[in-house]
Amino acid sequence: MRRRAPPLTRLLCALLRPWLRLRLQPAEPRTLVGEDDGRPTVYVLERYGLSDTLILDEAAAAAGLPAPYSAADTLPIRRRRSVIYLSRRPRWFGRPQHPTRSETLAHLFAHVAQTPGADVRLVPVSIFVGRAPDRQSGWFSVLFSENWVVVGRFRRLLALLLNGRDTIVQFAAPVSLRQLVDEAGGEASERSVRKLSRVLRVHFNRIRAAVIGPDLSHRRTVVNAVLNAEPVREAIAATASKEGLPAAKAHKRARDFAMEIAADYSHPVVRSMSFLLNGFWNKLYGGVKMHHFESLRASVPGHEVIYVPCHRSHIDYLLLSWLLYRNGLSVPHIAAGVNLNLPVLGALLRRGGAFFLRRTFRGNALYSTVFREYLGQLFARGVPLEYFIEGGRSRTGRLLAPRAGMLSMTLSSFLAQSRRPVLFQPVYIGYEKLMEGKEYAGELSGRPKQKESWLGLLRATKVLRQHYGQVAVSFGEPVYLAELLDEVAPQWRQSPVDPDDKPEWAGPAVDALAERILVNINRSADVNPVNLLALALLSTPNHAMAESDLVAQLDLAKRLLVELPYSDRVTVTALDPAAIIAYGEKMQWIERVAHPLGDVLRCGDEQAVLLSYFRNNVQHLFAAAAWVACCFLNNRRMARSTLVRLGRLVHPFIRSELFLAWDEQAFGERIEATLDFFARHDLLEVDEDGRIMSRGPGQSDTAYRLRGIAHSLLQAFERYYIALAALVKNGPHSLTAGELENLCYLTAQRLSLLHEVNAPEFFDKSLFRGFIQKLRERRVVWTDENGKLDFDGALEEVARDARVILSREIRHGILKLTQDMRARLGEGQPAGEPPVAAKPAAE
Incomplete structure (x- = not known):
């Protein structure tokens, strides 16, 4: 039974209760803390304060946990409440006191050490007042939101009155004091108590950093640290020497670069933005769904977290930061393109945590060094980061091939100065309607990308009058950098820490990291x-x-x-x-x-x-089923073993394009399971031996269902065949990789006009580029001494296998187009532009 608080405390709780609205984390703290097992429960708070004690009492009652007074009479402590405070809050107008050892903790430690069989469970509890505003919040309350400053009683009182309805109470797993005493050798030494105090303080610092972000210095402090770093000083001297500049002018250029890059994070601005975005999301969307967030929350403390979402809309920036802030995690610093650094808007984004980078660092060694050092400074300070490894927004809906620049710089920073383990958090963002939908379709059909500007933003306000359905944000399985390096490059711990000396294993490690992140995005x-x-x-x-x-x-x-x-x-x-x-x-x-x-x-x-x-x-989710269905488009009967064998041959190319989670063996097993699924649901029939699979007649409902599943992957096979046919028709030593890519692009574009393919990504150059690259990696084709593509008879066999998938009409149409295109280009037709305008998307 819960012991009641003293009368005065109950009165104060009653007065405070109308001003409080608590959000417990986790939502059911008893699942983390556990049931009352008879051991006295003592709560640990970061700082002393009557208000925090009252909030703890309310939170414990709401969670069904023992009251902060229940164990006081059974323990050798002087207080009437069983709560440990690691530091005292200053007086009404006093200055913060230096943290000291808790006498209550020392008494409890001694009690357990001297009493055989005695135990106490310590439950750390973090309290944050004014962390997540809602539509009832006022603008003045922003000034009194939770931060790293140890405030006095008067300021805390104002924070409660203004922000008490936005209070987060986060419980941690209990710690057995008996276990700690046994680990210390059964003695209650001064050193053991101080060690436990330090461990608890580290815990609270980690939680506070995870919830409100690290304790950041002023922007100028970070910039000065960047400019004073040895690599930047050397780059400044090298620039001055190379260009004949005075040292002061080269230093000013470096400072200008740093100020162009650096964020200017502001807690009040972030909280104000959250306040504004509440109404924004309610107007535009019918709800924001979030999946697997609790697993993220459990992983964040103690890690350097790097959020790596897929990139589908400009809304991604705001949405993820808003969700993290609303749910009690720190807003990350976001790498944004310098094209968004518009007047006023750029300053606002900086205060929300954005730092800006140019599209390319090529030819500017000083800028590259400054940016790398700035990223290293954020790393050293434990700032959570967010960037998009696809490099830009996907115009097709698929994940784009990764660009390894930010990942490479992150790896260098980790090796040079990281103090905490690094966690990459993949994030899948799914929309039901895109603000930029028509813009994307137009760009894929040949219209140039519109440059970001205030005029463009004002024109785009018309989209705010539409409704965009729901949004889903799903947190994938995290990628722990150290574990991945242990898999890919076991020798990484012995490598010298030199930012200018890139180890041989770094490139393959970054490639593996990028692929793992994208695969885990798709898996969520x-x-x-x-x-x-x-x-x-x-x-x-x-x-x-x-x-x-x-x-x-x-x-x-x-x-x-x-x-x-x-x-x-x-x-x-x-x-x-x-x-x-x-x-x-x-x-x-x-x-x-x-x-x-x-x-x-x-x-x-x-x-x-x-x-x-x-x-x-979601095309990747149906890849195995679509492959099986494709095989029955032009075939009534096929051997099960043939389906699996051909599936394994095509697997590397599908996996590269769709970032599938299966390796070759797993893909074969998936095909087997899919065949069994189709047989269970009467879409395919199996002979008595179980070796031959067959479908119904072409006009049957079952064949119609299979065609519906097959179509999602059919265009990918048509693209593959265009490339193979172009190679075979022109012969070895005839085309460079670039010429083949352009020929494929033109062929696919013309094919889409002839057959009215309403999928602009069908002739996306990047997809052909990826397929050609995979052919080279698999040594299906290779480059001769003149830069031309060479191959042997095996490629013709691969091309002949296409008859299993593609109809005779499509194959003949592709062969004719590749031959005609080559002839046209050979007559002097410009290779960079299509001879016929692409069919534009309707506006």
Whole structure:
């Protein structure tokens, strides 16, 4: 039974209660602290304060934990409450006192050491007042939000009155004092008590850093530290010598670079931005869903955290920072392109934690050195970071090939001056409608990218009048840098720490790190209704399906995701097929056409182009199923072993493009499991020996379902065949990699015009570039002494295998186009631009 607090304390609690609204972390602290097992419970607070004690009493009651007074009579402590304070709060107008050893902790330590069988469980509790404002917050309350300053009683009272409704109480796992005494040899020495105090202070510092961010100095202090670093001083001297500049002028240039780069983080500005964004998200979105956040919260303390989200919209910056802040974690410093450093906006972003970098450092050694040192200073101070390793926003909905620059600099900083283990946190962000959707489609169709400007931002305000559905933010499995280096480069701990001496293993390690991050982003995908509608409707020539067929196709896709889960972090919409269709109509992605023989659901050409983005978000989840279904597009019967063998051959190219979680063997096993799934659901039949798989006639419902699944991957195989056909038709020693890439791009673009392919990424140059690179890595092709691509007869065999997947019409069309394009280019047709304008997306 909970022991009641003294009457005066109960009265103060009653007076304080209307001003408090507590958020407990975790939401059910008893699952972390455990049930009352008879041991006295003593709470540990970071600082002394009556208000903190009252808040603790309220929080313990709300969590069903022992009251802070329950164990006081059974323990040798002088206070009426069983609470340990690591430091005292200053008097009303006094200065902070220096932390001292807690007498209560010393008494408890001695009691356990001298009493056989006695034990006390210590429960550390962190309290933050004014951490997450909501729409009821006032602007004045921003001035009294939680920070690193040890404030007096009067300021704490104002903070409670203004921000008490935004109070976070975070419980930690209990610590057994008996275990600590036994580890100290059973003696209550002064040294043991001081050591325990230091450990508790470190714990509270870690939690405070995780919740409100590290204790940052003024921007000028960080800039001065950068300029005084040895590598920067050497770079300044080298620049002055090389360009014949006075030392002062070279130093000023370095300072200008540092001021251009550096963030100017401000707690009040961050809190004000959170206040503003509450209404912004409510206006634009129908909700923000968050998955697997608790696993992140448990990992953050004690780690240098680097958030690495996929990059799909400018909204990504604001959304992730807002979510972290609202849920009690520190806002990271974000690497932003210098194109966003606009007047006024750039200053605001800086105070929100943004630091700016140029698109390229090439040819500017001084800027590169300053930026690297600034990143190292953030690292040394334990500042959480966020950057996008794709380098820019994805225009296709797929993850882009990684750019290793920031990862490489992070690795160098870790080796040189990191004091804590580094954790990369992959983040999947899924939208149901994009603000930049039409802009992306236009860019892929040939329109130039619009440069960021205030005029462009003002023109874009019209998008704020639309509704964009829900957003999902899913935190993937973290990547621990030290563990990955142990796998990839076991010798890394013995490497010399020299930023100018890049070890041989660094390049492969960075590549492995980038791939692991992107794979883990994909492994945490959230499948929303728009993803499933896009997958189904875009598989038909006219982007229309009878309602009964659409219901069946949506049901099949959901069954695939549930019965053959891609990973334990993939989440799938709870809506049934009928509700998914209704939601698509509500979001105006699809329209219903009434008909006496049954309604038809369809999307227009413009919507189809935009929906391809959302199909591509989840394409990797259906890769194995799509491969199997593709094999039955032009074949009624196939041997099970052939399906697996050909799947393993194509696996490296699919994995490279879609960042699949499976290696070659796992992909083969996935194909086997998919064949069993299709057989269970009567989409394929198995002969008596279990060796031959067959599908129904081409006009049957089962064949129709398989075609719907196959289409999501079919265009990838068409792209592969375009490259292979171009190589084979032109022969070895004929094309460079660049010429092949351009020839493939033009062929695919013309093919899309002839066959009305409503998927702009079909002729995306980067996809062809990645495929050609993978061919070279696999030694299917190689470069001769003249820079031309060479290959042997094995490539022709690979090209012949395409007949398993592609129809004769498509294969002949590609062969004719590759031959005609080569002839046209040979006659002097400009290679850099297509001979026919690309079909633009409708506006």
